[in-house]
Amino acid sequence: MRFNLPIILTWFRILAVPLLVAVFYLPGPWAGKQEINLCATIIFTIAAFTDWADGWLARRNNQVSSFGAFLDPVADKLMVAAVLLILLDLERISVLVAIIIMGREIAISALREWMAQIGAATNVAVSLLGKLKTVSQMVAIPLLLFHQPLWGLDVHALGTVLIWMAALLTLWSMFFYLHKAWPEIKQRQHVSR
Numbered sequence: 542m543r544f545n546l547p548i549i550l551t552w553f554r555i556l557a558v559p560l561l562v563a564v565f566y567l568p569g570p571w572a573g574k575q576e577i578n579l580c581a582t583i584i585f586t587i588a589a590f591t592d593w594a595d596g597w598l599a600r601r602n603n604q605v606s607s608f609g610a611f612l613d614p615v616a617d618k619l620m621v622a623a624v625l626l627i628l629l630d631l632e633r634i635s636v637l638v639a640i641i642i643m644g645r646e647i648a649i650s651a652l653r654e655w656m657a658q659i660g661a662a663t664n665v666a667v668s669l670l671g672k673l674k675t676v677s678q679m680v681a682i683p684l685l686l687f688h689q690p691l692w693g694l695d696v697h698a699l700g701t702v703l704i705w706m707a708a709l710l711t712l713w714s715m716f717f718y719l720h721k722a723w724p725e726i727k728q729r730q731h732v733s734r
Contacts, residue, residue, distance in 0.1 A: 552612075561585060625638075674710040687700075
C-alpha cells in the first residue's frame with residue numbers, strides 16, 4: 542500500500558472519529574456546551590470536506606487505488622455512525638432516523654460486497670441518488686452538532702428537517718440499489734434450489 546494525499550485524507554477521517562467522540566465525552570467540563578458543539582461541528586465539517594477532497598484528488602492525480610476505494614466508504618460509515626450515536630445520546634435525533642440510516646449502510650455494504658463476489662459490482666455502483674443522500678447527511682449533521690441558534694436561524698430545527706430528508710433519501714436509495722440487484726438475487730436464488 543502506497544501512501545498518497547487521498548489515502549492520508551481518508552485515514553484522517555477515520556482518526557477524526559475518536560477525536561469527535563472525545564469532544565463530547567472527555568471527563569470533566571473541559572469547555573462550555575457551546576464550545577463543545579462548535580468544536581464537534583468544525584471537526585465533522587473538516588472530515589466531510591476530506592470525503593470530497595480525497596476522491597477528487599485521487600481522480601485528478603491518477604491515484605485511484607483499490608485500497609482507497611475500499612477505505613473511503615469505511616471511513617464515511619464510521620464517521621456517520623459515530624456521529625449518529627452521539628446525536629442519539631444527546632437526544633438531538635430520533636431513534637428511527639438512526640436505525641434507518643445505519644441499517645441501510647449495513648445492508649447496502651453487504652449487498653455491494655456480495656455483488657462484487659459474483660462479479661456484478663457495477664449493478665450497485667454509487668448513483669446520483671446515493672450522492673444526494675450523502676450530501677443531505679453531510680449538511681444536516683453539522684447543524685445538529687452545532688445545535689444552538691445562529692443569526693436568528695433555528696439551526697437545530699433545520700438540521701432535524703434535513704436529517705429526516707436524509708433518512709427518506711436513504712430508504713429511497715436502498716430500494717433503488719435493491720431493485721438494481723434484484724435480477725442477480727433472483728437468478729442466484731433459483732440456482733441454489
